[in-house]
Amino acid sequence: IIQIPTFSDYFKSRIQIKLMTAIDFSDNNEVPKSKTSLHQISDDQNSLNHYQKCIYSIGSVLAKYNKDGMFPVFGFGAKINDRLNHCFPLTLTSDSQCVNGHQGILDAYKKLIGEVTLSSPPYLSLVLEEAVALALRNYQNHGIYSVLLVLATSMICDMKRAIEIIGECSSKPISFIFIGIGDGDFTEMEKLNSVESQSNFKRDLVQFVKYNEIDDYKKLQRKVLARLPKHIHEFCASRGFVPSMNKNELFY
Numbered sequence: 001i002i003q004i005p006t007f008s009d010y011f012k013s014r015i016q017i018k019l020m021t022a023i024d025f026s027d028n029n030e031v032p033k034s035k036t037s038l039h040q041i042s043d044d045q046n047s048l049n050h051y052q053k054c055i056y057s058i059g060s061v062l063a064k065y066n067k068d069g070m071f072p073v074f075g076f077g078a079k080i081n082d083r084l085n086h087c088f089p090l091t092l093t094s095d096s097q098c099v100n101g102h103q104g105i106l107d108a109y110k111k112l113i114g115e116v117t118l119s120s121p122p123y124l125s126l127v128l129e130e131a132v133a134l135a136l137r138n139y140q141n142h143g144i145y146s147v148l149l150v151l152a153t154s155m156i157c158d159m160k161r162a163i164e165i166i167g168e169c170s171s172k173p174i175s176f177i178f179i180g181i182g183d184g185d186f187t188e189m190e191k192l193n194s195v196e197s198q199s200n201f202k203r204d205l206v207q208f209v210k211y212n213e214i215d216d217y218k219k220l221q222r223k224v225l226a227r228l229p230k231h232i233h234e235f236c237a238s239r240g241f242v243p244s245m246n247k248n249e250l251f252y
Contacts, residue, residue: 004233005245007065013243015236016144017065018072019058020131021105023051023090024152024181025112026077026122032113038153038182039113050181050211051151052106057217058149058177058224059102066144070098072134073105075112077122084119087126097134121157124150128165132174139173145232146174154184163195170202171238175231177224178208186210203234 007017030037040049048056063069073090074097080088089097090108092115099108128148135146156162166176180186192208195201207227214220236242 003245004229005236005243006229007062007232009243009245010145010229010232010236011065013241014143015232015241015243016067016142017062017232018135018138018144018146019062019066019102020071020134020146020148021055021059021073022124022127022131022148022150022152023073023075023109024077024122024156025075025116025118026120026153026155027118028077028120028122028153028155028184029118029182031118039118041110041113050215051109053215053217054149054151054179054181054211054220055102055105055109057220058179059105061221061225062147063102069101071101071105072097072131073099073108074127074130075116076124076127077119078116079119080116082117086123087130120155122152122155123158124152124156125158125161125165128162128176132165132169132172135172135174144173145235147228148174148176150176150178151181152178152189153182154180154186154189156189159188159191163192166192166206167195167198167200169205170200171235173235174205175228176206177228178206179220179224180208180210180212183212203231203238205231205235 029039032039076086090112131148138144189208192206196204
């Protein structure tokens, strides 16, 4: 049994967690009005699509460990004003990339679906680079550890570059969680679960799961968040900081 500090242990020691979210708006999802669209928005508040379920499941947990409750949320793969954009804030304003709480992410996502045109091809590297830059500022200014939640279909065109960027982040205060949406071939994304064996990966900082293999709020939380305390622990320990621990909470 290996005891690792929990989210609460770090939060009590003034290390906050900043959730950042990146959403795939490429036409691989099909147009929102289609009954088979991954972006279909139901009028029934109790019937959420898979993107909404992931945001709610992960956001409702991580939002508890940030004091200001303001979270950056990005889109990629859509046309904004008839121009393909690979990194845009869901607020569609340059003044603020952030929304209030995980409900703010859900609201911004739902609103934007009717304002952009799904397009292709989807590239992710610009979002990753923006998230890394934000993570560095958050840590330097406020001691915040960042987590980028990437919700995407299988057709990411620059996964090789994405993996390179993630590998360059081993010494940086950020983790990457990829959740695959839909029934596509996620072979390339599945490689994310073994990249820590590569020489440029100095610690565990990335995870991939397929939503369709879980499709349950609690199971998704456990699957996705179980390794995150280890990510944070390895980063903080490399900086010589380990908080006091609640011995009643163990991560294996």
